[in-house]
Amino acid sequence: MKIAILGAGNMGGAIAKGLVRSGLNAADITLTRTQPEVPEDLAALGLAVTTDNTEAVAGAEVVFVAVKPWLVSTVLQPIAAKIPSGALVISVAAGVTLADLRADLSRAKGVRLARIMPNTAVGLCCGVTAIAGETPEARDAAKALLDRLGLTVVCGEDRFGAITALSGCGIAHALRFLRAGQEAGLEMGVPAKMAGEIFAQVMKGAAELVLHSGTHPEAEVDRVCTPGGLTIRGINAMERAGFTGAVVQGLLASLPEK
Ligand SMILES: NC(=O)c1ccc[n+]([C@@H]2O[C@H](COP(=O)([O-])OP(=O)(O)OC[C@H]3O[C@@H](n4cnc5c(N)ncnc54)[C@H](OP(=O)(O)O)[C@@H]3O)[C@@H](O)[C@H]2O)c1
Structure with missing residues (x-):
């Protein structure tokens, strides 16, 4: 499964580490950031980093959005049309709703959408991740992947604040x-x-x-x-x-x- 993680900071990095620790192949995961250097902890696990979001999402089946909330639109809108049809987009951005994300993805075709609230312990596969999906199918697909990273809690977006x-x-x-x-x-x-x-x-x-x-x-x-x-x-x-x-x-x- 090819996975793009847009944002290689605390949370994007923790998700990548957890996915590799859970047994996924590091070669199938690409992270993006603004700087070309690969953070040491990610390099140690064989994870690749690029500054090119479009390149990262090419052929991706799952796209995590792990940039700061105020950067989500700036990052998603220019690449929306390049996200493969059928891909599952999973946002970790606090306070950015599924409706906000769908608006940013208006140029994307056939993209499924979920929103999650993880904590940094997902990097050790003992995190807690709340999951809301735009559809039950998107939610279940996100849950199947995130169950690798610890406890998952399926809930409505109204619970995300708590x-x-x-x-x-x-x-x-x-x-x-x-x-x-x-x-x-x-x-x-x-x-x-x-x-x-x-x-x-x-x-x-x-x-x-x-x-x-x-x-x-x-x-x-x-x-x-x-x-x-x-x-x-x-x-x-x-x-x-x-x-x-x-x-x-x-x-x-x-x-x-x-
Ligand atoms: N930290 C947590 O405990 C936590 C918990 C739940 C949810 N979240 C959510 O996770 C998201 C990220 O938070 P964080 O704490 O991980 O922030 P962070 O450590 O600052 O990481 C943000 C990452 O985004 C990258 N970035 C910035 N602009 C970009 C662009 N245009 N294209 C690609 N990458 C770009 C940054 O690149 P550089 O590395 O080059 O700066 C950095 O790697 C937020 O939306 C937050 O609400 C965080």
Whole structure:
């Protein structure tokens, strides 16, 4: 399957890396950017980069649009007529709707269209990707490909704002929690690298417990908290410092306006 990824930055690069890690052939994937140099991490996986969007989409069965939202029209309109009929165009651009994309693709013939909201963990095939399709067929085709990159969530475009906050931004919020744990470990005398690795594994384990068992997070908390014990003492101290309120406020502040 020949794939073009327009935009070789954080997200375009993460998608490319995830697709290669999932077993697709790097030789079938072409990324584009404004500079001719191939970023080292992409070159290491055998991925090719060009500055020519038209060349990249020639013969492509899937075209990812991974440029900044305000550049989508500038990038798509001039190449729309060159995208092969039947190709699946998948946009990651935050806030750019399927209707906006279809308008940019007005000169394209027989192109299927989907819009996604991934997070950067797709590069390690453990991301979360929300998917909306212009048609059920386009949505299912996008899902079949993106299932390679982690969890996929099929939803309407009206959910994209919330999923952008929870997943696209939420990964940075979770990393800030990780850094806080690392700093606490450091204060307790644990070397920073060791504290970071331990707390990262703790977060991964906590996530796996919930994902694996399907239980409410609080049920797992209850299993760890001995009455009168250290864990509940720590949790209550966190809550007195406003932990849950701070997390909710942070995620709500990351909710896009449109
Ligand atoms: N970052 C995230 O966590 C995240 C999450 C969800 C969705 N998104 C969406 O992903 C998109 C890209 O964001 P990003 O964070 O990856 O941005 P980024 O790191 O700045 O990458 C943008 C890429 O687009 C390339 N580019 C700019 N103009 C171009 C053109 N005319 N033709 C071809 N390539 C061009 C840039 O080239 P150069 O390398 O030469 O500068 C760069 O490689 C955005 O629409 C954003 O909403 C991002």
